[in-house]
Amino acid sequence: MKTHVVYRPKLASRREFPESTLLVYDQDLLKISKSFKRWAGTFSAQLPLSAGEKTKSLERFPEIIKKVLKKTEIFSSREMTILVVGGGTLTDLGGFLASVLKRGVRLILVPTTWLAAMDSAHGGKNGLNFSGYKNQIGTFYFPERIEIIKEILFCQPPTRAREAYGELVKMSLISKSKLFSDLQKHHKIDNKKIFSSLPLAIEAKYKVVQQDPFESKKLRHVLNLGHTFAHAMEKCFKISHGDAVFYGVAFSLVWSRWKKVISEREFDVIIEATFWRQSFRSESYARLLSAPVSEVKKSLFQDKKRSSRGYLLEPFVQARGQVVLKNITTDEFLAEFQRQKKLLQKVTYASKN
């Protein structure tokens, strides 16, 4: 498990990649970036794909493999490299593809979204959906190199930066790093800010992953901070993963305070630094807490299956850089969901009067 993370202002030249390279990329990039289009033209073997959950499905996989085998026919398997330029769904697909093609070929990722660049591209996990269920099929497979390209990441619309903020805050809490104090200083979230935070966020992720690369010791589970809530919200509303995680971390923090896992003081520092107090009063969090309990329950059961002995392994925040895991029943989660709902109603009512 050795991934080399490289930061570059622009896409590296063709000769930085092995001769037997298949370029797999999000076809929208051709429209979005002229310099990408020019660069892609230097690869003789390429496979443009549409981004999205449907592309990374087992149902579509044989058809993709067929194309890949055809396009790489003349390559020696021992030197073959899959180079993926895309967001989380394509890095997932490409990672899986590289891991199973001829029992594993070289893999280089160039993430094009903030979430892929700071989170999903790193850590070796990939996955394909099946029958509408996420990541039923997948492997742990570490890319040889991940290239963080400023020019490419800045092609994203500014709203993506706000969405990315959720995972950034999560990263600032899961391991001790300068990321938290760095976020404390800045109150503006834009592409520039997110880009400058990437090295610390990525470093924080690797710190956790290195302790438990194949998730066998459950230590990696701290990376799921806020994700039980987020998954449920993503099922109930049209909400981006980043925003769902943003509120998910808030949910976990309030729960951590209620369970006295975190001190009042530490809770306040974190909330202050990440200016969540506002968002707690915003319509959005209230809207999320209005989700039908039956739907939340369904989502919890799916998450529970991934954990052992019928419990949810839920991350709680003890302090900045200290997350602890606790076995939680689905009933306990639902009770907390209802409690925060009432709490918010009270706060909202108080602020209106």
Place this chain on the structure above:
Amino acid sequence: MKTHVVYRPKLASRREFPESTLLVYDQDLLKISKSFKRWAGTFSAQLPLSAGEKTKSLERFPEIIKKVLKKTEIFSSREMTILVVGGGTLTDLGGFLASVLKRGVRLILVPTTWLAAMDSAHGGKNGLNFSGYKNQIGTFYFPERIEIIKEILFCQPPTRAREAYGELVKMSLISKSKLFSDLQKHHKIDNKKIFSSLPLAIEAKYKVVQQDPFESKKLRHVLNLGHTFAHAMEKCFKISHGDAVFYGVAFSLVWSRWKKVISEREFDVIIEATFWRQSFRSESYARLLSAPVSEVKKSLFQDKKRSSRGYLLEPFVQARGQVVLKNITTDEFLAEFQRQKKLLQKVTYASKN
């Protein structure tokens, strides 16, 4: 990479396997073995499959995954175990399945053929065919346990023992072990003999695999002794893999002598011990050497793709337990093929007169 190999006279009782176990098996076993049928009945989750190359294909994989997910719905992913009872095609399919299901679940193999029991089930390689090409998709994934069950292996027809002999001889040459002197002593090949040789043959395989579990150092390649020839013959004739390997090792030995890699004396000892001298004069080897050169060439090109820089990485025998790898061009291989053909014609002619 830690696989525990267990030898048992009969199938282990249900409680030797985790509760969340899916039994995947060759459906023919139900007809062949009453005790297997009884035993299979103790598993509530089971998936009978037909053996053969068609079952282990990427085209059929989504359909199999669908059944597997349905049958394991109530299992916790963290404790799920895939238990495969079958020959090489099913252990390949089951191994791949376990390696990608929820990013990897536990795997236990019970090989039912000699070739699977002594070779293919061990070493962590699995694979699916695609568009008629073998093992295009696969992973390295080591089973937790492999159970060698006498009762089950003895269900095979006696001809299988002769076929298995080819891989056994190969194993006796690739690493220093008592297997060679053991084979020297016995001139009868039957189920009993093959079964008693399994521990030494399996040990010999692990000795090689442990030096290079993921085939990154090419050391594992010595296990391919005789396989370039064997692959070509399997494409040209209706011949079992075991028999093809048997003659493949013979081909490699004669070539090794011609290239002076092995001494005349050592060559004679090996040939004497494994009584190949007879088989050299048999119709069969002559028939194999009558294969159309164009077909052999095609097969070589497919093998060459798996090696690097356009060479075949061909194992040669230096002495018992000492195999060396040499880069060979396809032309060199074909020249040797023609040379042995002429040589055999001479020998056959001489013996007739």
